[in-house]
Amino acid sequence: MLSRVADTLYWMSRYLERAEHTARLIDVNLHQMLDHSTAEEQPRWQRLRASLSAPMAESDIDTAYRITESFTFETSNTASIGYAIAAARENARQVRELISSEMWEQLNRLYLQIKQTSINELWYAKPHAFFSSVKEGVQLFQGITDSTMNHNEGWYFIRVGRFIERASSTAALLDVHFQAFFTNEETDMQATSDHLHYQGWVELLRSCASFEAYCKVYTAAHIQPEKIIEFLLFNLESPRSISFATGMLQSAFQSIARSTHIRRTGRVERLAGRFRAGLEYDQVGDLLQDVHAYLQNIQRQCTQIHDALYQTYMAYPIDVALTERTSAQA
Amino acid sequence: MVVSDTSGQSTLPPPFTNYDLAQPYDEMFDAGGHPRSAYQKLFHRLLEIPPEILHQRQQDADLTFLNQGITFTVYGNDEGTERIWPYDLLPRIITAQEWSMLERGLTQRVTALNLFLKDIYHDEHILRDKVVPRALIYSCQHYRREMRGIKIPLDSYVSIGGTDLVRVPDGQFAVLEDNLRVPSGVSYMLANREVMKRVLPEFFVSHPVRSIEHYGQALLHTLISLASPAQPHPTIVLLTPGVYNSAYFEHTFLARQMGIELVEGRDLIAHDNVIFMRTTAGLRRVDVIYRRVDDDYLDPLTFKSRSSLGVPGLLNAYRAGNVALANAIGSGVADDKAVYAYVPKIIRYYLQQDPILPNIETFLLSDDLQRSYVLENLDTLVVKAVGESGGYGMLIGPYSTAQQREEFRRRIIADPRNYIAQPTMALSRGPCFLDNQIEPRHLDLRPFVLHSDQVTIVPGGLTRVALQRGSLVVNSSQGGGSKDTWVLDE
Numbered sequence: 001m002l003s004r005v006a007d008t009l010y011w012m013s014r015y016l017e018r019a020e021h022t023a024r025l026i027d028v029n030l031h032q033m034l035d036h037s038t039a040e041e042q043p044r045w046q047r048l049r050a051s052l053s054a055p056m057a058e059s060d061i062d063t064a065y066r067i068t069e070s071f072t073f074e075t076s077n078t079a080s081i082g083y084a085i086a087a088a089r090e091n092a093r094q095v096r097e098l099i100s101s102e103m104w105e106q107l108n109r110l111y112l113q114i115k116q117t118s119i120n121e122l123w124y125a126k127p128h129a130f131f132s133s134v135k136e137g138v139q140l141f142q143g144i145t146d147s148t149m150n151h152n153e154g155w156y157f158i159r160v161g162r163f164i165e166r167a168s169s170t171a172a173l174l175d176v177h178f179q180a181f182f183t184n185e186e187t188d189m190q191a192t193s194d195h196l197h198y199q200g201w202v203e204l205l206r207s208c209a210s211f212e213a214y215c216k217v218y219t220a221a222h223i224q225p226e227k228i229i230e231f232l233l234f235n236l237e238s239p240r241s242i243s244f245a246t247g248m249l250q251s252a253f254q255s256i257a258r259s260t261h262i263r264r265t266g267r268v269e270r271l272a273g274r275f276r277a278g279l280e281y282d283q284v285g286d287l288l289q290d291v292h293a294y295l296q297n298i299q300r301q302c303t304q305i306h307d308a309l310y311q312t313y314m315a316y317p318i319d320v321a322l323t324e325r326t327s328a329q330a
Numbered sequence: 331m332v333v334s335d336t337s338g339q340s341t342l343p344p345p346f347t348n349y350d351l352a353q354p355y356d357e358m359f360d361a362g363g364h365p366r367s368a369y370q371k372l373f374h375r376l377l378e379i380p381p382e383i384l385h386q387r388q389q390d391a392d393l394t395f396l397n398q399g400i401t402f403t404v405y406g407n408d409e410g411t412e413r414i415w416p417y418d419l420l421p422r423i424i425t426a427q428e429w430s431m432l433e434r435g436l437t438q439r440v441t442a443l444n445l446f447l448k449d450i451y452h453d454e455h456i457l458r459d460k461v462v463p464r465a466l467i468y469s470c471q472h473y474r475r476e477m478r479g480i481k482i483p484l485d486s487y488v489s490i491g492g493t494d495l496v497r498v499p500d501g502q503f504a505v506l507e508d509n510l511r512v513p514s515g516v517s518y519m520l521a522n523r524e525v526m527k528r529v530l531p532e533f534f535v536s537h538p539v540r541s542i543e544h545y546g547q548a549l550l551h552t553l554i555s556l557a558s559p560a561q562p563h564p565t566i567v568l569l570t571p572g573v574y575n576s577a578y579f580e581h582t583f584l585a586r587q588m589g590i591e592l593v594e595g596r597d598l599i600a601h602d603n604v605i606f607m608r609t610t611a612g613l614r615r616v617d618v619i620y621r622r623v624d625d626d627y628l629d630p631l632t633f634k635s636r637s638s639l640g641v642p643g644l645l646n647a648y649r650a651g652n653v654a655l656a657n658a659i660g661s662g663v664a665d666d667k668a669v670y671a672y673v674p675k676i677i678r679y680y681l682q683q684d685p686i687l688p689n690i691e692t693f694l695l696s697d698d699l700q701r702s703y704v705l706e707n708l709d710t711l712v713v714k715a716v717g718e719s720g721g722y723g724m725l726i727g728p729y730s731t732a733q734q735r736e737e738f739r740r741r742i743i744a745d746p747r748n749y750i751a752q753p754t755m756a757l758s759r760g761p762c763f764l765d766n767q768i769e770p771r772h773l774d775l776r777p778f779v780l781h782s783d784q785v786t787i788v789p790g791g792l793t794r795v796a797l798q799r800g801s802l803v804v805n806s807s808q809g810g811g812s813k814d815t816w817v818l819d820e
Contacts, residue, residue, distance in 0.1 A: 001611075002607065003610055004594065006610045093573055094572075097582040101397075260610050262611050314608075316608075316612075322601065322613065324612055325612065
């Protein structure tokens with residue numbers, strides 16, 4: 001498969017995962033806003049921006065209305081849903097003959113739906129319905145992808161994009177929440193009885209589409225930071241957990257390595273394997289000393305894997321590839 | 331069948347009531363208003379089918395094109411609008427005798443043009459013998475000095491050609507122009523047939539229509555034959571300018587048909603005069619490039635330095651014989667519209683044969699006498715820029731304004747070598763299904779010629795129609811449409 005095509009499929013998939021994540025975050029925040037005093041509103045939007053690594057200080061983007069508008073529609077905002085969907089569509093357009101027509105049509109529909117909605121329609125009518133339809137639109141695309149596209153090398157690059165984005169954005173979101181609710185003093189886990197904090201943790205679970213799944217494992221009576229981090233990091237059954245994502249990444253990389261038959265895959269496979277093993281063997285008790293450092297490390301590993309992926313399959317140096325050709329022929 | 335009314339005009343039965351026979355040559359009817367023998371069955375069938383059914387089939391066809399994404403891109407729109415190319419339901423029929431003559435004529439022409447290209451890039455016999463003026467060749471926009479003395483596989487400069495044919499008023503076919511650089515349209519020829527089979531299968535039962543399905547295989551065979559014999563399993567790729575090119579659909583279509591990789595310039599790398607493509611499994615050597623990128627954009631080190639569509643170093647790899655290109659660089663000399671005027675002489679010079687397919691009378695504006703005649707008669711002639719294609723840079727005298735003629739007069743005087751003129755052709759017309767009626771429209775024919783160790787022409791071609799009443803321009807970029815082309819087997 002052409003490197004450019006793999007690159008394009010990978011980014012198409014990352015952008016879609018990002019759009020879904022952002023839609024869920026805004027949806028949860030708008031929903032929480034209804035329960036809260038305005039005093040809490042600003043910090044919450046600050047957290048949203050921080051977790052999306054969006055620039056902090058444009059003075060005109062301060063109200064919930066403006067933030068929603070900017071992070072939903074403004075293509076000048078690279079962290080917006082509109083930007084991500086347009087970028088995903090542009091990538092899909094470049095490889096249109098390689099993806100199924102059903103995939104293209106679904107992505108095109110989603111793109112047009114967002115393009116044709118105005119902020120006022122969204123804001124005054126039914127924000128929740130809009131964001132739900134974006135999330136469902138992306139999930140439908142993923143379902144169509146799995147059931148209409150050959151599960152070949154390209155399909156595995158799509159999976160790599162999806163799960164690397166999910167691991168990285170979940171880690172970023174967790175980090176922001178833990179800095180907000182967990183920094184002070186020692187590990188005073190009992191602080192969760194505080195109503196404000198309780199809401200903050202529920203918000204985190206909802207933002208990761210994990211509230212219900214969490215309650216099935218730990219029951220709703222135990223909204224505890226320690227359990228939440230255990231769930232979102234280590235639960236092997238939840239498709240939203242980072243551990244789950246690392247498992248998917250590792251098996252996708254193994255499949256890609258099998259279909260390409262090249263010998264340079266060592267580094268990316270090793271990084272993906274180490275990433276997975278770390279999450280498999282680490283325990284929540286060990287990392288509570290420094291949650292921030294642990295989550296930073298997860299994001300760093302995502303970046304390393306991304307770089308190794310490029311070095312191995314896409315932007316590899318020509319002399320390395322030529323040497324490999326010569327030794328393969330020898 | 332034909333009834334004469336009081337004005338002496340022939341009238342045909344519905345749905346042909348609006349069919350205007352007052353034209354020099356009609357594909358379906360002879361001068362007396364009787365259907366020609368090849369069209370007999372179709373004519374009688376059309377009298378029986380209710381127009382509503384035909385209308386329904388037309389809609390089915392349009393939907394098929396849309397759903398399959400068989401589109402072309404219109405320039406000048408910020409999002410690169412994709413449009414369906416208008417498709418006419420009724421087939422254009424060519425008899426077995428006509429086809430056998432066309433086949434011989436096209437084979438003769440492409441053979442002579444390939445010999446000509448080899449000659450002007452090597453020994454220049456034809457220039458030394460003054461059959462074609464040296465100044466004419468050296469001033470061609472598409473002449474590539476870089477190609478002097480380069481040996482290319484099978485001496486095949488034009489491996490894929492598309493020759494535009496028209497019928498002149500006496501019913502003879504003549505060559506309107508040769509497209510020898512990156513001719514397009516073959517995907518529409520194939521798609522039109524597929525759609526026609528789907529929506530009007532009954533028409534095929536009563537006609538022995540020759541198959542064109544093997545075009546993809548024939549093209550692949552042509553490309554493989556260009557590869558060096560040292561490469562028993564050559565890698566063939568199709569080089570596209572990318573998703574914004576107007577013919578991008580065709581590029582993806584042909585790559586799929588042949589099962590070869592569709593690449594862009596940025597996927598290819600030249601190293602030690604060998605071309606590689608960058609894949610996830612490492613670098614893979616490329617042996618033959620079916621390039622759909624113009625000469626100018628192929629190699630920024632040699633041609634336009636700011637092009638990002640090409641591959642730096644491609645020309646050197648080509649010169650070294652490590653990669654083959656179809657078509658060869660510099661093949662555009664032979665489709666320069668001023669060189670076109672010399673093609674009959676070129677055929678006689680290399681093959682010692684009379685041309686089977688005639689040219690259209692052409693005035694060379696660098697000649698003082700011819701130029702003054704043309705400038706006197708701009709309102710009756712067609713003027714074309716020599717290096718253009720796609721219906722751009724044209725003046726159609728009878729349909730032009732005084733201002734347009736003045737503009738062309740100024741341009742011709744400023745740069746006479748850049749223009750030619752031809753009489754306005756009364757192109758033949760064929761039946762088209764329009765608004766539940768059948769009416770005649772002007773059409774032409776572009777067969778696709780493959781040349782390597784042999785010449786292959788799939789029996790058919792792209793018939794383009796000017797769907798606007800009275801219009802003579804059939805180009806897709808200028809509002810034309812197309813229809814299926816049948817070559818009969820007997």
